[in-house]
Amino acid sequence: xxxxxxxxxxxxxxxxxxxxxxxxxxxxxxxxxxxxxxxxxxxxxxxxxxxxxxxxxxxxxxxxxxxxxxxxxxxxxxxxxxxxxxxxxxxxxxxxxxxxxxxxxxxxxxxxxxxxxxxxxxxxxxxxxxxxxxxxxxxxxxxxxxxxxxxxxxxxxxxxxxxxxxxxxxxxxxxxxxxxxxxxxxxxxxxxxxxxx
Amino acid sequence: xxxxxxxxxxxxxxxxxxxxxxxxxxxxxxxxxxxxxxxxxxxxxxxxxxxxxxxxxxxxxxxxxxxxxxxxxxxxxxxxxxxxxxxxxxxxxxxxxxxxxxxxxxxxxxxxxxxxxxxxxxxxxxxxxxxxxxxxxxxxxxxxxxxxxxxxxxxxxxxxxxxxxxxxxxxxxxxxxxxxxxxxxxxxxxxxxxxxxxxxxxxxxxxxxxxxxxxxxxxxxxxxxxxxxxxxxxxxxxxxxxxxxxxxxxxxxxxxxxxxxxxxxxxxxxxxxxxxxxxxxxxxxxxxxxxxxxxxxxxxxxxxxxxxxxxxxxxxxxxxxxxxxxxxxxxxxxxxxxxxxxxxxxxxxxxxxxxxxxxxxxxxxxxxxxxxxxxxxxxxxxxxxxxxxxxxxxxxxxxxxxxxxxxxxxxxxxxxxxxxxxxxxxxxxxxxxxxxxxxxxxxxxxxxxxxxxxxxxxxxxxxxxxxxxxxxxxxxxxxxxxxxxxxxxxxxxxxxxxxxxxxxxxxxxxxxxxxxxxxxxxxxxxxxxxxxxxxxxxxxxxxxxxxxxxxxxxxxxxxxxxxxxxxxxxxxxxxxxxxxxxxxxxxxxxxxxxxxxxxxxxxxxxxxxxxxxxxxxxxxxxxxxxxxxxxxxxxxxxxxxxxxxxxxxxxxxxxxxxxxxx
Numbered sequence: 003x004x005x006x007x008x009x010x011x012x013x014x015x016x017x018x019x020x021x022x023x024x025x026x027x028x029x030x031x032x033x034x035x036x037x038x039x040x041x042x043x044x045x046x047x048x049x050x051x052x053x054x055x056x057x058x059x060x061x062x063x064x065x066x067x068x069x070x071x072x073x074x075x076x077x078x079x080x081x082x083x084x085x086x087x088x089x090x091x092x093x094x095x096x097x098x099x100x101x102x103x104x105x106x107x108x109x110x111x112x113x114x115x116x117x118x119x120x121x122x123x124x125x126x127x128x129x130x131x132x133x134x135x136x137x138x139x140x141x142x143x144x145x146x147x148x149x150x151x152x153x154x155x156x157x158x159x160x161x162x163x164x165x166x167x168x169x170x171x172x173x174x175x176x177x178x179x180x181x182x183x184x185x186x187x188x189x190x191x192x193x194x195x196x197x198x199x
Numbered sequence: 200x201x202x203x204x205x206x207x208x209x210x211x212x213x214x215x216x217x218x219x220x221x222x223x224x225x226x227x228x229x230x231x232x233x234x235x236x237x238x239x240x241x242x243x244x245x246x247x248x249x250x251x252x253x254x255x256x257x258x259x260x261x262x263x264x265x266x267x268x269x270x271x272x273x274x275x276x277x278x279x280x281x282x283x284x285x286x287x288x289x290x291x292x293x294x295x296x297x298x299x300x301x302x303x304x305x306x307x308x309x310x311x312x313x314x315x316x317x318x319x320x321x322x323x324x325x326x327x328x329x330x331x332x333x334x335x336x337x338x339x340x341x342x343x344x345x346x347x348x349x350x351x352x353x354x355x356x357x358x359x360x361x362x363x364x365x366x367x368x369x370x371x372x373x374x375x376x377x378x379x380x381x382x383x384x385x386x387x388x389x390x391x392x393x394x395x396x397x398x399x400x401x402x403x404x405x406x407x408x409x410x411x412x413x414x415x416x417x418x419x420x421x422x423x424x425x426x427x428x429x430x431x432x433x434x435x436x437x438x439x440x441x442x443x444x445x446x447x448x449x450x451x452x453x454x455x456x457x458x459x460x461x462x463x464x465x466x467x468x469x470x471x472x473x474x475x476x477x478x479x480x481x482x483x484x485x486x487x488x489x490x491x492x493x494x495x496x497x498x499x500x501x502x503x504x505x506x507x508x509x510x511x512x513x514x515x516x517x518x519x520x521x522x523x524x525x526x527x528x529x530x531x532x533x534x535x536x537x538x539x540x541x542x543x544x545x546x547x548x549x550x551x552x553x554x555x556x557x558x559x560x561x562x563x564x565x566x567x568x569x570x571x572x573x574x575x576x577x578x579x580x581x582x583x584x585x586x587x588x589x590x591x592x593x594x595x596x597x598x599x600x601x602x603x604x605x606x607x608x609x610x611x612x613x614x615x616x617x618x619x620x621x622x623x624x625x626x627x628x629x630x631x632x633x634x635x636x637x638x639x640x641x642x643x644x645x646x647x648x649x650x651x652x653x654x655x656x657x658x659x660x661x662x663x664x665x666x667x668x669x670x671x672x673x674x675x676x677x678x679x680x681x682x683x684x685x686x687x688x689x690x691x692x693x694x695x696x697x698x699x700x701x702x703x704x705x706x707x708x709x710x711x712x713x714x715x716x717x718x719x720x721x722x723x724x725x726x727x728x729x730x731x732x733x734x735x736x737x738x739x740x741x742x743x744x745x746x747x748x749x750x751x752x753x754x755x756x757x758x759x760x761x762x763x764x765x766x767x768x769x770x771x772x773x774x775x776x777x778x779x780x781x782x783x784x785x786x787x788x789x790x791x792x793x794x795x796x797x798x799x800x801x802x803x804x805x806x807x808x809x810x811x812x813x814x815x816x817x818x819x820x821x822x823x824x825x826x827x828x829x830x831x832x833x834x835x836x837x838x839x840x841x842x843x844x845x846x847x848x849x850x851x852x853x854x855x856x857x858x859x860x861x
Contacts, residue, residue, distance in 0.1 A: 059624075060320070060321060062805055063318075063319055065801060066632065067291070069797050074288060076790050078292070080645070127276065132271075132276055
């Protein structure tokens with residue numbers, strides 16, 4: 003029996019060692035005392051690679067993100083100057099009456115944007131996201147915008163609707179939001195165009 | 200005194216057993232648990248469910264109408280799709296243009312959260328700290344303190360984390376309050392303040408929706424504080440709770456395995472079996488439970504019973520140390536039961552398995568070092584953007600990586616996931632920089648075209664400008680203005696005569712001349728009288744219309760002035776464009792050059808970091824395999840030793856049998 007105890011002790015020590023080796027730096031926080039917490043909370047996490055490397059990667063990420071910001075600002079200023087810029091957004095309020103498939107936009111009779119939505123994008127719109135569908139340039143003056151929405155309406159029927167608006171372009175950037183709403187009174191979707199001042 | 204010492208021994212045993220199970224749960228809670236067949240749990244520190252709850256976990260997702268800046272909504276659109284890189288860069292662009300109002304504070308919280316999700320703790324901390332410094336509203340401030348506390352806890356700055364938690368003024372909304380309490384309990388335990396942690400957890404556990412995690416944490420805190428009885432009772436309760444999700448079933452298994460091994464270490468085999476029997480046969484802890492159950496039976500002298508779980512375990516994937524141990528435990532039991540021949544055979548089988556595994560481990564190590572593991576992982580886990588909750592969902596199936604499966608547990612651990620995520624993020628950054636390098640070339644070409652078009656159009660515009668003679672118009676306007684002032688001053692009604700009136704006036708003048716040539720002829724008297732009357736009527740008519748015509752003339756002059764001013768403005772704008780456009784184009788060119796320099800400098804930096812990180816990730820995997828190899832060597836030695844013992848015993852028995860015969 004003493005041999006058995008010895009073997010069992012060896013087994014337990016091996017098992018605990020194995021656990022310890024999988025968890026190189028056990029600390030109070032990564033003990034199971036905080037079952038849900040310890041995993042990502044383990045302060046030892048970044049030490050899986052040398053701390054200095056982790057720091058340098060953090061710095062590089064921050065620098066690339068800032069660089070991307072500056073590049074996008076340059077691109078926007080160069081391609082879409084404020085005095086001629088027009089941006090068209092799409093948003094969805096509730097959207098139970100309408101399942102969006104695609105949107106097409108005409109400006110002064112010309113097709114300027116068309117978009118087919120993935121389920122993830124529709125979901126993002128449902129949750130409050132607003133998609134910048136188009137950004138371009140327009141001269142000062144009056145213009146006509148027509149938007150077509152295609153999808154499934156009530157009772158899963160194919161649904162296609164349009165919305166038209168005359169817009170007055172001045173020297174400030176123009177922001178237009180195509181809104182998809184549910185009309186609970188009519189039990190139909192509604193499509194509105196909002197011009198932001 | 201002896202009793203006290205025994206109590207502490209029991210606590211130590213339970214804590215060791217809890218630590219023993221920690222790594223497995225740690226692995227599961229921190230990432231993909233596919234290798235064990237369990238689903239990904241959502242833990243309160245797990246950023247993977249951010250999109251589900253943060254920063255709106257505390258309330259219903261805002262309706263689009265609640266988003267008062269489409270540009271803020273644009274960032275959310277990508278945030279909700281998990282495209283964090285696009286989300287944060289668009290957000291920062293809109294911040295740069297100042298178009299986030301009135302969501303400035305929310306946007307900052309989102310930005311901080313996105314940084315946190317990239318593992319950019321420093322940047323995230325700075326964002327939250329700035330929000331607090333600039334005196335954001337209390338709810339925003341409270342959330343910022345909470346996230347700061349979380350970051351500090353992750354960085355093992357426990358005192359600072361506790362201080363940040365203390366700065367939260369009011370209850371956080373919704374489930375965030377429970378998260379705060381759990382964080383507080385963890386911080387307190389990390390600082391060894393078990394009694395205070397227990398108070399926090401007890402308050403939580405009394406709540407109607409107290410989760411198993413809260414009870415489990417409370418049980419562990421009690422054990423750590425020395426209250427073994429209550430702690431064990433609570434863990435036992437968790438171990439018996441009906442669990443509806445895989446996450447909770449895993450937690451239940453974890454509690455049972457911990458209690459089982461603690462009992463085993465204390466020599467209470469029967470009790471250990473009660474706990475271990477509750478563990479699922481297919482869960483993440485099943486291998487350990489089977490092994491422990493066998494040892495519990497063996498400790499009670501029931502070797503045949505012990506053989507049942509061990510035999511099952513021995514057939515499983517040898518990637519797990521418990522399985523390798525079972526390969527030794529089975530022949531050990533056989534030998535104990537007197538079946539030396541089978542034991543010998545099984546030991547030799549085990550040695551063969553260990554040797555094959557060892558060779559495969561060597562192959563896997565060299566495959567990993569040649570980059571096959573990471574290439575395979577990247578190929579089987581395509582994903583576009585950086586993000587915290589990206590997790591390894593597929594193991595590479597490479598021929599040269601025969602023991603890829605042995606890395607399953609390692610790959611599910613937080614350190615490996617973090618390291619690999621950094622590697623993947625760096626690859627994404629490389630692609631991003633590459634794209635910008637190409638785009639900058641296009642922008643540069645575009646600028647050249649614009650410069651050329653400007654140079655070509657400028658002479659035409661100047662020619663049109665000269666032909667327009669705006670100065671001549673200005674002079675004529677001034678003359679007209681002076682004339683109008685004179686007409687008004689002199690009340691010169693004739694100045695506003697219509698063409699018909701002017702024609703009439705000319706006829707009258709001609710008639711008068713003819714009448715004057717006729718002298719004082721009395722026959723002309725009637726004609727003179729009629730002429731006088733007509734001239735009077737004409738004068739009367741003009742005087743009658745004078746004020747109307749004057750008003751109309753003034754209005755015309757105003758319009759003229761306005762048009763002239765507009766023309767002057769356009770002329771000035773044209774002049775400014777002529778003067779400024781080259782400078783503007785030069786400024787753009789300089790910006791493009793400066794940014795191109797930054798991109799060029801960044802690319803080798805990212806490439807070097809990628810290489811370093813690749814080596815670091817590979818070494819993590821290699822270290823794990825080498826550890827397994829070391830373990831195999833140990834098991835192999837034990838098996839060979841056991842074989843030698845059996846052979847010795849057999850030879851001795853043979854010799855003993857032969858001796859009496861002689």
